[in-house]
Amino acid sequence: MTRTLFRGLRRRARRLPSPVPLGTVRAEARALRVRLGGRTVLADVNLRVAAGEVVALVGPNGAGKSTLLAALAQDLPAESGEVRIDGRPADEWSAGELALRRAVLPQSARLSFPFAVEEVVRMGRAPWAGTPAEDEDDPAVREAMATAEVAGFASRPFAELSGGERARVALARVLAQRTPLLLLDEPTAALDLRHQELVLRVCRERAAAGAAVVVVLHDLGLAGAHADRVAVLHEGRIAADGPPGRVYAPELLSRVYSQPVEVIDHPRTGEPLVLPRRDGRDFAS
Amino acid sequence: MTTTVEETVPRAAPRARPAVPVLLGSAMAVALAVLCLLSAGLGAYDIPVGDVLGSLLHRAGLGGAALDRVGESVLWNVRLPRVALALLVGASLGCAGALTQGVFGNPLAEPGVIGISSGAAVGAVASISLGLSLFGTWTVTVCAFVGGLVTVALVYALSRSGGRTEVVTLILTGIAVNAFAGALIGLCVFVADNAQITQITFWQLGSLAQATWPKVLAVLPCALAGLAIAPWYARKLDLLALGERPARHLGVDVERLRMVLVLVVALLTAAAVAVAGIITFVGLLVPHLLRMAAGPGHRFLVPGSALGGALVLVAADLAARTAAQPAELPLGVLTALFGSPFFFWLLRRSRRSQGGWA
Numbered sequence: 201m202t203r204t205l206f207r208g209l210r211r212r213a214r215r216l217p218s219p220v221p222l223g224t225v226r227a228e229a230r231a232l233r234v235r236l237g238g239r240t241v242l243a244d245v246n247l248r249v250a251a252g253e254v255v256a257l258v259g260p261n262g263a264g265k266s267t268l269l270a271a272l273a274q275d276l277p278a279e280s281g282e283v284r285i286d287g288r289p290a291d292e293w294s295a296g297e298l299a300l301r302r303a304v305l306p307q308s309a310r311l312s313f314p315f316a317v318e319e320v321v322r323m324g325r326a327p328w329a330g331t332p333a334e335d336e337d338d339p340a341v342r343e344a345m346a347t348a349e350v351a352g353f354a355s356r357p358f359a360e361l362s363g364g365e366r367a368r369v370a371l372a373r374v375l376a377q378r379t380p381l382l383l384l385d386e387p388t389a390a391l392d393l394r395h396q397e398l399v400l401r402v403c404r405e406r407a408a409a410g411a412a413v414v415v416v417l418h419d420l421g422l423a424g425a426h427a428d429r430v431a432v433l434h435e436g437r438i439a440a441d442g443p444p445g446r447v448y449a450p451e452l453l454s455r456v457y458s459q460p461v462e463v464i465d466h467p468r469t470g471e472p473l474v475l476p477r478r479d480g481r482d483f484a485s
Numbered sequence: 486m487t488t489t490v491e492e493t494v495p496r497a498a499p500r501a502r503p504a505v506p507v508l509l510g511s512a513m514a515v516a517l518a519v520l521c522l523l524s525a526g527l528g529a530y531d532i533p534v535g536d537v538l539g540s541l542l543h544r545a546g547l548g549g550a551a552l553d554r555v556g557e558s559v560l561w562n563v564r565l566p567r568v569a570l571a572l573l574v575g576a577s578l579g580c581a582g583a584l585t586q587g588v589f590g591n592p593l594a595e596p597g598v599i600g601i602s603s604g605a606a607v608g609a610v611a612s613i614s615l616g617l618s619l620f621g622t623w624t625v626t627v628c629a630f631v632g633g634l635v636t637v638a639l640v641y642a643l644s645r646s647g648g649r650t651e652v653v654t655l656i657l658t659g660i661a662v663n664a665f666a667g668a669l670i671g672l673c674v675f676v677a678d679n680a681q682i683t684q685i686t687f688w689q690l691g692s693l694a695q696a697t698w699p700k701v702l703a704v705l706p707c708a709l710a711g712l713a714i715a716p717w718y719a720r721k722l723d724l725l726a727l728g729e730r731p732a733r734h735l736g737v738d739v740e741r742l743r744m745v746l747v748l749v750v751a752l753l754t755a756a757a758v759a760v761a762g763i764i765t766f767v768g769l770l771v772p773h774l775l776r777m778a779a780g781p782g783h784r785f786l787v788p789g790s791a792l793g794g795a796l797v798l799v800a801a802d803l804a805a806r807t808a809a810q811p812a813e814l815p816l817g818v819l820t821a822l823f824g825s826p827f828f829f830w831l832l833r834r835s836r837r838s839q840g841g842w843a
Contacts, residue, residue, distance in 0.1 A: 275730055299736030312590035312726040313781035323724055327736040377735070 214294070216331060217286065217301050217380055219410065222252035226381045226412035227272055227302070231281035234264075234271050241267045242436045245281070251380065254403050254413045256423035259433035260457050265416045266307065268433065269385050272414060273304045285381065299327035302381035307389070309370035311358045317369050318354040321345055324376035333378075340376045347402055348372035349395070363390040371399060375406075382406060384415040388422060400426035420474040424448060432456055448472040506785035509778055513792045517799065521572070524803045525564045529811060532556055532564075567696035571802040572795045573708045574693070574757045575767065579794020580715050581753035582768020583775075583786050587722035588746045589644075591655055592773065593831065596633075596754045597765030599644070599655060600662030604636025605629040605751075605758035607669045610685055614677035622703045630707060630755035636662060637751050641743075688762045690815035693802050700760050707756035711749045712791055718746060719783035726781070764817045766824020767794050767801075773831065 220226075227249045234242040242264045249255050257265045270276045272283055274290045283290040285301055293301070303324070311320065321344055325337045345351040348368045353361065358369060367390040374382065382403070388396040400422055403413045407428070417423045423430050424444035431441040434456040440447045453461045453474060460477040526532045532552065540560055542549030551557055578596070585594045585601070596602045611617075612628035620627045644658040670689075674682055687694075721742050724732040733739050757764065771793040772786055779785050798816075805814040 273730075273734065275733070295733055295738045296736040299734060302734075304731070304734040306728070306731055310728060312728075313592070313776065315723070315726065315781050319723075319780075319782065320727075323727065323735060326720060326724055329720070 214297050214300070214331075216333075220251050220380075222250070222410060224251050225249070225284075226251050226286060227383075227414065228284045229268070229272065229281065230284065232268075232271060232278055232283060233280045234267055234276055235279045236267065236276070240279075240436060242271065245436075245438055247272075247431060247438065247441070249381070249412045249414050251410050251412050252407055253428040254400075254407045254415065254426060256427035256430045257414065257416045257433060258418070258420055258423050258430055259439075263433040263456075264436045265433050266385055267436075269304075269383050269414060269416055273302065273383050274298060275304075296327060299377070299379075300331075301379055302383055303374040303377035303379040305370055305374045305382075305384040305387050307385045309366050314357040314359050316355050316357055317350055317361070318345065320358050320369055321350070321354075321372045321376050324373040327377065336378070340378055344372040344376035347375055349398065364392060364395065367391060368395065371402075375402070380411050382411055382413045382415075384413070386416050386418065388417065388419065396422060420448070420453070424472045424474065444472055448474055506779045506782075506789065509775070510785070510789060510792065513789070513796055517572075517792065517796045520796065520799045520803065521568050524568050524571070524799055525560060527803065527807055528559075528564065530555070530559045532560055562698075563696075566698050566701050567693050567802065568799060569701045570693050570696045570704075570760055571799045573701065573704055574761045574764065575795035575798025576712060576791040577704075577708045577753040577757040577794070578764060578767040578798065579771040579790035579792070580712055580787060581750050581757070582770075582794070583772040583783070583790035584715055584718075584722070584746055584750050584753075585768065586772055587725060587783055587787075588641075588743060588750070589655065590726060590728075592776075593769070593828075594655060595766070595769035596637075596750065597763060598769060598828070599640050599659040600666060601633050601637045601640065601750065601754050602758050602763045602765065603663045603666030603670075604639075605633035605755050606689070606763055607636075607666050607673070608632025608755075609688070609759055610670050610673045613685055613688070614673040614681050616681070622699050623706075626703050626707055626755055626759040629759040630751055633754045633758065634748065634751035636666070637747050637754075641747060690762060690817055692805075692813070692815050692817070693761055694813060696760075704756040704760050707752050707759075711753035711756065714745070714749050715753075715787050715791075716784070718742060718749075719787045722746075722783040722787070723781075762817055764798070765821050766828060767797055767820055769831070770824055770827050771797055773827075 225248050229245050229247045232242055232245040233240065245268060247255070247268070257268060259265050267276065271278060274283065285293060285298065290298065318341065321341050322337070324344065325340060328334050328337070342351075345354060348371045350365065350368050350372050353365065358366065361369065367387065371387055374384070384403070387399045391399065396419070403415055404426055407413050415427070427444060429442060430444050430447045432439045432447060432452065439456055440452055448463045450461055450463050453463070461474055462477050463472050463474050465471070466473055522534050522537055526534045526537045536552055536556070537560060539549035540552050540557065543551050552560060582595050585596055585599070586592050606629070608628035608631050609625050611632070612625050617624050617628065640658055640662055644655045646654070674685060677685060721732070721737045724735050724737050725739070725742070727735070729739050772790045775786055775789045775793055779789065801819050802816055805816045805819050808814060
């Protein structure tokens with residue numbers, strides 16, 4: 201009794217996120233500039249992510265993909281410009297209110313104590329404690345674990361899992377948070393072919409259900425096949441931003457990656473495939 | 486049969502787990518009550534447990550009967566303050582251990598190991614040797630609190646890099662802080678007179694021998710405040726296990742959490758150190774055993790460690806009083822005797838699981 205009362209008092213000020221029509225901007229970077237260790241890692245970045253779309257951030261190593269994601273997640277302060285979440289400057293939201301609006305998947309998942317997989321996934325529900333959505337905790341955890349295919353080892357300690365399994369548990373935790381904005385930093389890095397597809401399929405499903413999804417990817421093929429828009433980062437700036445079919449121009453990608461590439465259309469589906477230009481080996485013989 | 490088990494286990498197992506904490510918690514509470522009664526009865530002047538109960542009930546106005554004059558005096562002026570002090574100190578140490586490990590995200594963190602106890606000891610020793618009496622009976626406690634607070638803040642700032650605490654950095658920082666605190670204590674002893682030196686020496690060995698009700702009162706506010714605040718932060722400590730950024734992504738105000746808990750750790754450590762000197766390893770051992778038995782969830786671990794710490798300390802104090810009668814073993818010596826090998830085993834284990842320190 202007193203506990204719920206106390207919780208009610210403490211949480212009273214939090215505003216819950218409300219559903220918005222598809223196409224409403226959920227996250228936005230305006231003329232964003234970020235400095236890290238005396239070096240400008242992002243400059244003049246403008247990016248809008250709307251409900252219902254999957255936006256992939258691609259680019260060579262060190263181009264600023266993860267920095268941009270961290271800035272959107274409010275992990276890094278902007279030197280100038282601003283990040284807006286749900287139409288409001290991100291630093292005006294409290295940590296608790298932000299946690300109801302966006303979930304973040306970090307590049308590597310670690311854990312200080314030997315929690316079981318289900319307990320880790322359940323941590324994703326923590327922001328909702330004391331709100332009406334608390335009742336959804338159990339179904340949300342179950343659904344997230346089924347989606348990320350981790351239900352089979354729900355009671356095993358996190359520390360005993362392989363890298364790929366850990367990555368999926370971390371994804372399940374993020375999905376269980378059920379936020380309208382998902383920020384995923386290289387969610388496919390540790391995964392096999394099947395689970396890479398699974399993750400991107402999940403992104404599409406969440407977008408179809410009204411979420412805005414930002415995902416950092418290395419694989420241009422995955423980005424081209426699943427994202428509505430691809431933002432190409434180059435030396436801390438956005439070099440191109442648009443549907444994959446338009447952004448995947450050989451000249452642009454060759455320049456950005458300092459590697460000659462060619463773009464061909466998939467013979468069956470027509471999706472753009474990006475391949476490094478290689479001197480011909482004769483595969484026919 | 487097997488199929489039903491397989492179907493239910495993955496989903497039901499973590500949900501069914503709360504049974505373990507409940508059982509373990511009740512078992513510890515019962516054991517603690519029994520030990521307290523035993524500890525109040527046993528000693529140079531034996532009082533049967535039934536009579537202890539009778540006298541307790543009598544004073545509470547619930548029937549029972551008073552003891553004879555000597556018995557009543559031994560029980561109420563010697564034994565019970567000592568039991569109460571052991572309870573407070575043990576609970577504070579256990580709880581402080583669980584919190585420290587949670588805040589540092591490191592199972593080897595413990596107020597004694599990383600130097601917080603030494604810092605609190607510097608405050609306490611300084612107040613004795615300088616003959617301070619600013620806050621009456623609370624002087625030693627307040628000084629221990631200030632010393633502990635400065636140290637825990639220092640250790641935290643020094644041993645973290647990139648949002649996490651490496652084991653090596655933490656232990657080495659602990660060594661440095663302990664050495665520095667040792668030097669400061671040495672300085673204090675140097676300026677103290679003979680009577681003060683005797684007082685400091687006995688206090689440093691870690692003993693509850695001079696327990697009195699005023700001493701209980703002197704640490705009660707510190708210990709109770711710490712013990713009352715700590716459980717509120719249990720769920721956030723769980724999230725902190727994911728790392729600082731993920732915890733913030735889940736709505737934890739990490740900076741505030743850290744500041745509050747550092748304050749609570751300093752309160753609890755000061756409460757323990759001010760009366761009982763440096764008693765090491767209780768805060769290391771208890772949370773560890775509980776984590777093995779009931780999982781790492783802090784909602785059980787934090788209050789459970791307080792309970793377990795009280796249990797260990799009441800038992801250790803009983804042993805210290807009765808094992809070598811009529812002489813009395815110093816309590817801190819006893820806990821270190823059993824705690825150090827455990828710490829060593831723990832070091833070996835975490836080294837193995839990490840594949841070395843580098």
